[in-house]
Amino acid sequence: MHDTSRTAGAVLEAEELSLFLRAGHGAELKIVDGVSFSIARGEFYALVGESGSGKTVIARSLMRLFPPNTLRMEGRLVLDGVDLTTAPANRVQQMRGRSVSMIFQEPMTSLNPLMTVERQIDEAIAVAGGLGRRERRERVVELLADVQFANPESVRSMYPHELSGGMRQRAMIAMALANNPSLLIADEPTTALDVTIQQEILQLLLRLRDQHGLSILFISHDLSLVRRFADRIGVLYGGVLMETGPAHGLIDHPTHPYSRALIGCIPRRREAGRRQAGIEGLVPGVADWFDGCRFAPRCPRVGEDCRHGRIEMTSTRPAQAARCLYPL
Numbered sequence: 001m002h003d004t005s006r007t008a009g010a011v012l013e014a015e016e017l018s019l020f021l022r023a024g025h026g027a028e029l030k031i032v033d034g035v036s037f038s039i040a041r042g043e044f045y046a047l048v049g050e051s052g053s054g055k056t057v058i059a060r061s062l063m064r065l066f067p068p069n070t071l072r073m074e075g076r077l078v079l080d081g082v083d084l085t086t087a088p089a090n091r092v093q094q095m096r097g098r099s100v101s102m103i104f105q106e107p108m109t110s111l112n113p114l115m116t117v118e119r120q121i122d123e124a125i126a127v128a129g130g131l132g133r134r135e136r137r138e139r140v141v142e143l144l145a146d147v148q149f150a151n152p153e154s155v156r157s158m159y160p161h162e163l164s165g166g167m168r169q170r171a172m173i174a175m176a177l178a179n180n181p182s183l184l185i186a187d188e189p190t191t192a193l194d195v196t197i198q199q200e201i202l203q204l205l206l207r208l209r210d211q212h213g214l215s216i217l218f219i220s221h222d223l224s225l226v227r228r229f230a231d232r233i234g235v236l237y238g239g240v241l242m243e244t245g246p247a248h249g250l251i252d253h254p255t256h257p258y259s260r261a262l263i264g265c266i267p268r269r270r271e272a273g274r275r276q277a278g279i280e281g282l283v284p285g286v287a288d289w290f291d292g293c294r295f296a297p298r299c300p301r302v303g304e305d306c307r308h309g310r311i312e313m314t315s316t317r318p319a320q321a322a323r324c325l326y327p328l
């Protein structure tokens with residue numbers, strides 16, 4: 001079913017997206033640098049990268065939620081045909097929840113502990129207006145069934161603390177889907193859950209994608225998870241998209257040396273320092289970024305020309321492209 005809907009064109013197109021922050025002493029930091037990718041209708045796209053690579057900042061930018069010290073955004077960001085870089089604030093506000101919704105690692109940060117599941121989902125539905133009380137009540141039950149609560153009628157009246165971690169995540173997904181968004185952004189939604197529950201949530205997302213033609217932007221450290229569930233992957237490093245391509249192709253045949261290094265040492269958890277076992281050296285801090293390829297100082301294939309100027313994304317394999325002068 002999703003095969004036909006997937007040809008219906010891009011739900012999201014990010015083109016040369018850059019984000020500049022104000023740093024101390026009048027300096028500016030480019031924390032996202034020329035990132036381009038698109039997500040088709042019904043597509044499950046995963047953004048992967050080490051801690052600090054810019055996954056969350058990019059995800060939030062897609063809802064035009066910028067860090068407070070943001071100076072400006074450059075590039076184009078088109079969601080459901082609307083350019084978010086130029087759309088007025090009220091238009092963007094309207095699109096949140098309706099065109100795009102976001103779920104997070106810790107559902108308790110988005111769920112109100114003092115409100116029942118029903119009330120929270122009801123409020124999310126009411127934001128869009130148009131439905132009467134009774135219709136909204138029906139819609140709540142429908143949403144709870146949609147996220148596969150076996151007994152939606154009883155879950156309705158529960159408070160968040162009465163739910164398990166996996167159930168809270170489902171409740172949050174139900175809220176996020178309240179107004180049928182085209183795109184669901186999931187920022188490491190399963191990292192805090194045990195493996196079985198993690199699989200269940202991923203299966204649920206795939207089912208929702210198939211049933212509703214939902215597009216998913218999934219952010220994760222876990223490449224083994226991503227390989228099993230994503231259609232396509234983007235590999236981020238230091239705010240730069242290094243490689244993008246079909247999930248299986250990219251993981252089985254990475255063409256950027258950084259992707260290969262990342263796949264070779266699938267990181268399991270956030271590390272206190274930014275050193276990752278397996279990749280020599282450190283991720284450059286945003287303040288000490290430089291010209292040329294940001295991976296150059298750690299790259300086994302580096303050439304002198306990698307250290308200067310801009311390196312373009314070039315096709316390396318069918319449907320796969322890398323920002324590298326010496327791809328694998």
Ligand SMILES: Nc1ncnc2c1ncn2[C@@H]1O[C@H](COP(=O)(O)OP(=O)(O)OP(=O)(O)O)[C@@H](O)[C@H]1O
Pocket residue numbers: 021031049050051052053054055056057058067068069270285286
């Ligand atoms: N307001 C800010 N001011 C300065 N730097 C920031 C700000 N917000 C984020 N950064 C920096 O931008 C970079 C990207 O951060 P981001 O949170 O997007 O990383 P991430 O890939 O989501 O990491 P993690 O896997 O740990 O969640 C980091 O180096 C971070 O320190």
Ligand code: NI
Pocket residue numbers: 055056057187
């Ligand atoms: Ni993050």
